[in-house]
Amino acid sequence: MEAAVSPLPDDVEVLKALLAATTQRANEAEQRAVTVEAQLANARARESATEALIAHLKLQIAKLRREQYGASAERTRRLLDQMELQLEDLEGDAAEDDLVAVDTAAKTATVAAFERRKPARKPFPEHLPRERIVVPAPCSCPACGGGRLSKLGEDVTETLEVIPRSWKVIETVREKFSCRDCEKITQPPAPFHVVPRGWAGPSFLAMLLFEKYGQHQPLNRQAERFAREGIPLSTSTLADQVGAASFALMPLYRRIEAHVLAAERLHGDDTTVPVMAKGKTDTARLWVYVRDDRPFAGTDPPAALFHYSRDRRGEHPRTHLASWSGILQADAYGGYGELYREGREPAPVREAGCFAHARRKFFELADVVGTARRKSRGARTAMIYPIALEAVQRIDALFDIERTLGGKSAAERFAVRQELSAPLMAELHKWLTTQLARLSRSHDLAKAINYMLRRWHAFTHFLDDGRVCLTNNAAERALRCVPLGRKAWLFCGSDRGGQRAAILYTLIQTARLNNVDPQAWLADVLARIAEHPVSRLDELLPWNWQPRQAAIAA
Numbered sequence: 332m333e334a335a336v337s338p339l340p341d342d343v344e345v346l347k348a349l350l351a352a353t354t355q356r357a358n359e360a361e362q363r364a365v366t367v368e369a370q371l372a373n374a375r376a377r378e379s380a381t382e383a384l385i386a387h388l389k390l391q392i393a394k395l396r397r398e399q400y401g402a403s404a405e406r407t408r409r410l411l412d413q414m415e416l417q418l419e420d421l422e423g424d425a426a427e428d429d430l431v432a433v434d435t436a437a438k439t440a441t442v443a444a445f446e447r448r449k450p451a452r453k454p455f456p457e458h459l460p461r462e463r464i465v466v467p468a469p470c471s472c473p474a475c476g477g478g479r480l481s482k483l484g485e486d487v488t489e490t491l492e493v494i495p496r497s498w499k500v501i502e503t504v505r506e507k508f509s510c511r512d513c514e515k516i517t518q519p520p521a522p523f524h525v526v527p528r529g530w531a532g533p534s535f536l537a538m539l540l541f542e543k544y545g546q547h548q549p550l551n552r553q554a555e556r557f558a559r560e561g562i563p564l565s566t567s568t569l570a571d572q573v574g575a576a577s578f579a580l581m582p583l584y585r586r587i588e589a590h591v592l593a594a595e596r597l598h599g600d601d602t603t604v605p606v607m608a609k610g611k612t613d614t615a616r617l618w619v620y621v622r623d624d625r626p627f628a629g630t631d632p633p634a635a636l637f638h639y640s641r642d643r644r645g646e647h648p649r650t651h652l653a654s655w656s657g658i659l660q661a662d663a664y665g666g667y668g669e670l671y672r673e674g675r676e677p678a679p680v681r682e683a684g685c686f687a688h689a690r691r692k693f694f695e696l697a698d699v700v701g702t703a704r705r706k707s708r709g710a711r712t713a714m715i716y717p718i719a720l721e722a723v724q725r726i727d728a729l730f731d732i733e734r735t736l737g738g739k740s741a742a743e744r745f746a747v748r749q750e751l752s753a754p755l756m757a758e759l760h761k762w763l764t765t766q767l768a769r770l771s772r773s774h775d776l777a778k779a780i781n782y783m784l785r786r787w788h789a790f791t792h793f794l795d796d797g798r799v800c801l802t803n804n805a806a807e808r809a810l811r812c813v814p815l816g817r818k819a820w821l822f823c824g825s826d827r828g829g830q831r832a833a834i835l836y837t838l839i840q841t842a843r844l845n846n847v848d849p850q851a852w853l854a855d856v857l858a859r860i861a862e863h864p865v866s867r868l869d870e871l872l873p874w875n876w877q878p879r880q881a882a883i884a885a
Contacts, residue, residue, distance in 0.1 A: 362439065369435040376432035379425040387422075387567060420828030422567045423574030426526070427827075430578050433527065452530070452568060455489055455500045456561060465504045466519040477512035488521055491562075492532035498562055501532065523861040526575040536576050537854035539569060544835040545849055547816035577831045579860060580853075584834045586872055587841055591636040594622040596658040596683075596798050599667070600806035601643065602813050604832075606823040615829055616640045617813050617836070618651060621805045623844065627741045627798055632874035633844040635809040637836040639829035645669060656680055658796065660803045662688050663786060684789035685803035686726055692779035693722040718766050718776055725759050733801050741797030753794050760787060809840050845873040852876055 471478050485506045492501050507518045525536060542548040550569045557564050591597070598621040606615040618640065623633040640647040645666025652659075652670060656678035661667055662685055670680040696719035732751050736744045763780050770777040783790055793799040813836075823829040842849040855878050856871050869875055 365435075365439045369432070369439050372428070372432040372435040376425070376428040379421070379428040383421040383425040383567070420570070420823065420825040420831070422570030423577070423831060424825065424827040426571045426574030427578045427831075430527070430575060453563065455491060455530075456563075458561065460499045461502050462499055463502045463504060465506065468506050468508055468519075469517060472508075472510035472513060472515060473517055474515040475510060475513040477510050479511035480508040480517075481511060483507040483509050483516065486518070486521075489530060490522065490524070490532045491530050491535055493535045493538055498560065525579045525857055525861075526572060529572070529575070531572045533857035534854040536572055536857050537850050537852075539572060540576055540835055540853055541839065541850040543573065544816075544832060545812075545839045547812075547818075574831070576857065577834050579857065580838060581834065582860075582865075582868055583856065583871060584837055586868060587634050587837055588636050590632075590872075591620055591622045591634050592652075592655045594624070594631070594657065596624070596660065597622060597652075597655070598800075598803050598806035598809075599648065599659055599661040600803060600810055601664075602810050604639075604813060604817065604823060604829060606641070606829055607825060613641065615823065615826070616643050616647070617810070617829070617833060618647065619806055619809045619836075619840075620651065621809050621844075623805045624798070626737060626800055627744055628738055632872075633841075634874075635837060635840040635844060637833035637840070639826070639833040641826060641829075652680065658683050658792070658799060660685060660800060660806070662803065663782065681792065682786070682789040683792045683799045684783075684786050685801075686729065686790065687802035687804055687807075689779075689783050689790065690723060690726045692782055693719040693726070693776075696775055696779065697723055716776055719779070722763070722779070725755070725762070728755055729801065743797070745795075745797035748794050748797070756791055756794060760784075809844075812836060812840065842873040847873045847876060851878065855879060 468480070468482075472480060485504050488503045488505070490501045490503065492499055503522045505519045505521065507516060509516045524531065525533070531539075539550075539553065542553055543550060550573065551566045554564055554566050554569060599619070601616045601618040604615050604617050605612045607613075616639070618638040620636045620638075621633070622631070622635075623629075624631050625633060638647070638651050643666065645668070648666055649669050654677065656675075658681045659667065659670065660683040667680075667682070669675070671682050673679055696716045698715075729752055732747065732755075736747055739747075763784055767777060767780045767784065770780070793801060823832060838853070839849040842852050852873055855876070859879075860871065863871060870877070
């Protein structure tokens with residue numbers, strides 16, 4: 332048998348040269364990949380800036396036409412408001428892409444970062460009080476250690492900051508010194524801003540974000556309020572700050588996402604959110620997944636995770652929960668079906684039904700109070716079905732038992748449910764089956780009964796696991812901010828705007844779940860996140876947050 336001949340040479344020096352050439356080719360390929368990535372980021376930033384500029388010019392043209400020809404209809408005013416909101420999201424997109432281009436270009440020496448042309452910002456009004464903060468000068472030259480320092484001048488960085496009901500401009504003075512011994516010039520570094528070379532302070536940014544996503548005030552309305560207070564700031568200028576702030580807060584969003592997906596049980600729900608499209612408004616979706624173990628004495632902090640999608644296809648929850656398995660409390664949306672499939676990887680998700688949804692279907696058919704109210708007004712009243720009324724009473728008996736279990740451990744809840752709730756559930760199943768046999772398949776009561784019977788395994792899951800809640804109210808409470816906001820901001824200006832809303836809703840709603848003031852938390856985090864070590868980023872999460880004394884004083 333002939334020995335196999337190695338394709339590699341036996342000479343050590345030749346092998347070293349071959350390894351060096353291979354390493355050089357790998358480094359060149361990696362550098363080419365980084366260059367292509369930087370060029371792609373620049374192209375995206377340029378495209379976002381162009382879209383924002385086009386939207387800005389369209390809005391100006393529409394306003395000029397309105398001024399020239401007058402207001403022909405109220406619809407024109409609403410159209411201008413819609414264009415303002417669309418421009419707001421496009422400006423935020425451009426700010427985010429600009430930062431991505433800068434970060435990517437910093438990794439290569441051959442591609443210069445794209446610089447977006449921004450409108451010139453007006454100087455801050457002179458009537459604002461100035462707070463002068465002088466950065467301490469060094470006692471000796473950092474270059475040679477000499478003590479003969481002579482002041483050459485100073486650079487002043489103005490930061491617009493807000494105090495409740497008052498405004499001020501903080502002037503951070505960075506004095507320049509030259510060393511008489513070595514002629515080196517020294518100066519402290521410039522203060523950090525979330526937007527590079529920015530002007531907005533952390534408290535101002537926190538107020539801007541909280542008003543927009545926590546108090547449902549669009550940026551155009553905030554700009555009008557600022558103007559009334561003597562601070563003229565355009566909507567596009569404010570949108571720049573929102574886009575950059577959401578980019579800076581993205582690491583915290585990822586930490587909250589990881590925390591939520593580490594739970595054994597989640598509440599899931601979704602709601603509609605209008606989004607601008609070409610010549611129309613589409614119906615997109617905001618999804619929420621809530622981790623809240625407090626009802627059964629859980630010690631893990633609660634959190635809410637939001638996602639945005641353009642439609643309601645089942646692929647979205649499958650993507651959101653691709654790596655997660657556990658107990659999912661949700662409604663009967665068919666898109667979750669793939670998650671419950673046997674053989675799913677990493678493991679099938681166990682379905683838990685929501686008794687609040689089931690009870691609501693019966694309650695609508697037995698709304699005694701609502702019927703009496705409509706009858707007193709002389710309006711047409713619907714029929715009250717005795718079967719629906721009895722179903723509500725039977726479900727309420729289960730809720731009465733659950734009210735005695737608040738704050739108890741999962742084991743205690745399991746024991747009480749097996750003793751008290753299991754017999755009621757057996758009777759309820761028998762009664763629903765009997766009533767269904769007496770009804771027409773098209774009857775509204777039959778539909779309400781089938782809603783429970785077809786998912787009986789999901790509705791009885793709480794009997795076998797003390798961690799399961801009877802309702803999905805935790806997710807519905809977390810989503811309440813979206814319907815409240817829809818009346819104010821009407822719609823999202825773009826898909827990127829919807830994704831940005833999901834990030835900020837996640838941060839604000841998680842802070843609220845942990846009884847933390849979202850605005851104070853955001854202000855402190857935005858002030859600290861630049862210099863905070865990545866390895867200790869968890870310290871800035873709402874449930875770990877310890878505000879600094881300066882933030883408390885502010």
